[in-house]
Amino acid sequence: MNVTVESASNESASTLRRRVIVDLGREEVAQKLSSAYDELRRTVRLKGFRPGRVPQKLIQRFFGDQVRADVTAQLIREYTDKALKEVGLQPVAAPQIITEQAALADGLRFSAVFDVMPEIALKDYRDLNVTLEAAQPAEQEVEAALLELRQRQATLRKVQGRESVEPGDFVLARLEARVGDKPLPGFGSEPKLIEVSPTALPADLADLLTGAQRNQPFERVMSHPAGHPVAALAGKTVAWSVEVNELFGRELPELDDAFARDLGAYQSVAELRAATRQRLAEQAEAAALSRARLELLDRIVERNPVELPESLVEMELAVLVREREQQAEDREQARQPAADATAIAPERQGELRSQAEKQARRALIVDALARELNVEVSDDELAGRVAEIVRAAGRERQAVADYYAREENRARLRGAMRREKALDALLRPGGADPPAPSQAPADRPAPAPADPI
Amino acid sequence: MAWAGLIVAPVVTEKGTIVGERSGQVVFRVRPEATKHQIQSLVQEMFKVTVVKVRTANFLGKKRRRGKSEGRRPAWKKAYVSLKTGDRIEFFEGV
Numbered sequence: 001m002n003v004t005v006e007s008a009s010n011e012s013a014s015t016l017r018r019r020v021i022v023d024l025g026r027e028e029v030a031q032k033l034s035s036a037y038d039e040l041r042r043t044v045r046l047k048g049f050r051p052g053r054v055p056q057k058l059i060q061r062f063f064g065d066q067v068r069a070d071v072t073a074q075l076i077r078e079y080t081d082k083a084l085k086e087v088g089l090q091p092v093a094a095p096q097i098i099t100e101q102a103a104l105a106d107g108l109r110f111s112a113v114f115d116v117m118p119e120i121a122l123k124d125y126r127d128l129n130v131t132l133e134a135a136q137p138a139e140q141e142v143e144a145a146l147l148e149l150r151q152r153q154a155t156l157r158k159v160q161g162r163e164s165v166e167p168g169d170f171v172l173a174r175l176e177a178r179v180g181d182k183p184l185p186g187f188g189s190e191p192k193l194i195e196v197s198p199t200a201l202p203a204d205l206a207d208l209l210t211g212a213q214r215n216q217p218f219e220r221v222m223s224h225p226a227g228h229p230v231a232a233l234a235g236k237t238v239a240w241s242v243e244v245n246e247l248f249g250r251e252l253p254e255l256d257d258a259f260a261r262d263l264g265a266y267q268s269v270a271e272l273r274a275a276t277r278q279r280l281a282e283q284a285e286a287a288a289l290s291r292a293r294l295e296l297l298d299r300i301v302e303r304n305p306v307e308l309p310e311s312l313v314e315m316e317l318a319v320l321v322r323e324r325e326q327q328a329e330d331r332e333q334a335r336q337p338a339a340d341a342t343a344i345a346p347e348r349q350g351e352l353r354s355q356a357e358k359q360a361r362r363a364l365i366v367d368a369l370a371r372e373l374n375v376e377v378s379d380d381e382l383a384g385r386v387a388e389i390v391r392a393a394g395r396e397r398q399a400v401a402d403y404y405a406r407e408e409n410r411a412r413l414r415g416a417m418r419r420e421k422a423l424d425a426l427l428r429p430g431g432a433d434p435p436a437p438s439q440a441p442a443d444r445p446a447p448a449p450a451d452p453i
Numbered sequence: 454m455a456w457a458g459l460i461v462a463p464v465v466t467e468k469g470t471i472v473g474e475r476s477g478q479v480v481f482r483v484r485p486e487a488t489k490h491q492i493q494s495l496v497q498e499m500f501k502v503t504v505v506k507v508r509t510a511n512f513l514g515k516k517r518r519r520g521k522s523e524g525r526r527p528a529w530k531k532a533y534v535s536l537k538t539g540d541r542i543e544f545f546e547g548v
Binding site for chain 2: 048049050053055058
């Protein structure tokens with residue numbers, strides 16, 4: 001194997017781009033090809049021949065293209081790793097492979113093009129004064145959290161003495177939609193229970209139902225805007241046929257000791273209130289810590305300009321795009337009003353790219369900081385964090401445990417913890433422990449651990 | 454040539470390969486009515502080789518039954534064609 005390294009900066013604006021050219025001699029390739037044919041010969045079944053007795057010429061004739069492609073891919077995989085080890089370079093992302101000589105009879109020549117990490121010598125990061133301030137939860141916030149708990153435990157009661165729908169009601173209603181002569185899927189003739197509120201329903205549909213009378217069907221034609229949160233209605237003029245069969249109001253449970261005991265872990269309202277206050281305080285502290293870490297990191301980034309490897313930006317961009325698409329899908333499923341359209345508009349892609357560059361820059365700096373400070377995360381620390389996350393996962397405990405049983409997910413968590421530790425070492429030189437994830441109420445999923453960047 | 458189509462296909466089997474390697478013979482599936490002379494002339498013309506001997510074997514088609522009706526696969530003939538020393542027929546060239 002003959003390996004040559006070139007700087008590929010003439011092909012890219014980045015000085016971090018490298019090209020490793022690998023030349024494999026005829027003998028190396030012929031040996032690999034021959035062993036691939038031998039392997040296939042043992043198993044191949046061809047009419048007229050017993051297994052293992054098919055002549056190599058016939059195998060070459062029938063399976064040659066496939067074997068050559070497999071051997072080429074295998075050689076590229078194997079020798080790319082060997083070549084990178086030999087030249088001592090670590091690509092940021094999987095290299096792009098360009099095959100230059102693929103006729104295996106004359107050997108194989110290919111090049112791997114990739115970006116390397118920039119060398120970062122961090123400076124001026126110790127004298128940054130970032131304060132960590134977590135405000136205590138106000139009494140109104142505690143009351144709001146308790147109200148939310150009561151709303152989740154509310155029961156529905158039929159509305160007596162009122163025939164028209166008001167905001168906040170739940171209605172059992174038939175909402176049929178037609179565009180021209182065609183019915184819109186998802187809006188059938190079966191009555192459904194619908195919450196008439198702007199948080200649960202798009203505003204125009206909430207308006208449609210508000211004021212409707214019980215058992216008095218009516219029809220209305222509505223034009224929905226192109227950016228409507230329900231994709232099926234976007235930009236369409238729809239003929240609605242509505243019939244409200246029943247009205248329900250939400251009846252909140254009294255905030256008393258019985259309610260606190262129903263929640264399971266508390267004996268009295270005072271205990272519930274204290275636990276809620278503590279949970280809110282922990283959340284505020286965690287949020288403040290997260291803000292402080294970001295502020296500190298951004299200030300270190302400001303003082304240490306680095307050249308970004310293009311492939312790292314591309315990776316961050318891919319993650320952001322995937323997240324946006326996932327959020328858009330979730331909104332569509334929940335039929336929640338969306339602040340933006342579900343598809344990523346071209347003008348937003350530029351915005352996403354600059355966000356990806358920011359993320360990539362933060363990742364490079366925080367990793368350099370962790371190296372500089374010799375921060376490591378031990379197996380015990382990792383196991384402890386996984387146990388905390390699993391404990392806080394409530395009903396999804398098993399799924400979360402399975403997720404962190406996989407090595408790649410543990411490695412990702414270890415990386416995030418290493419970054420946290422590096423930033424915390426600057427934020428709190430004394431070494432106070434960060435707040436543990438608070439115990440979420442049983443019916444609420446645990447917060448996912450977030451990377452500090 | 455009026456006999457075109459008498460040679461159906463080369464017989465690519467383990468036995469065909471063995472006789473090819475050991476005795477320089479090439480095996481063809483031919484029409485049952487093809488004679489040795491016709492096979493010799495056709496092979497010489499098609500592959501530009503010299504045929505020194507042709508031996509043939511007739512095969513009766515296998516019995517086949519579908520319900521109560523019984524029939525046979527068509528009968529066929531196999532021809533072992535011996536070539537002059539140094540002549541070769543490559544069915545799988547370029548590999």
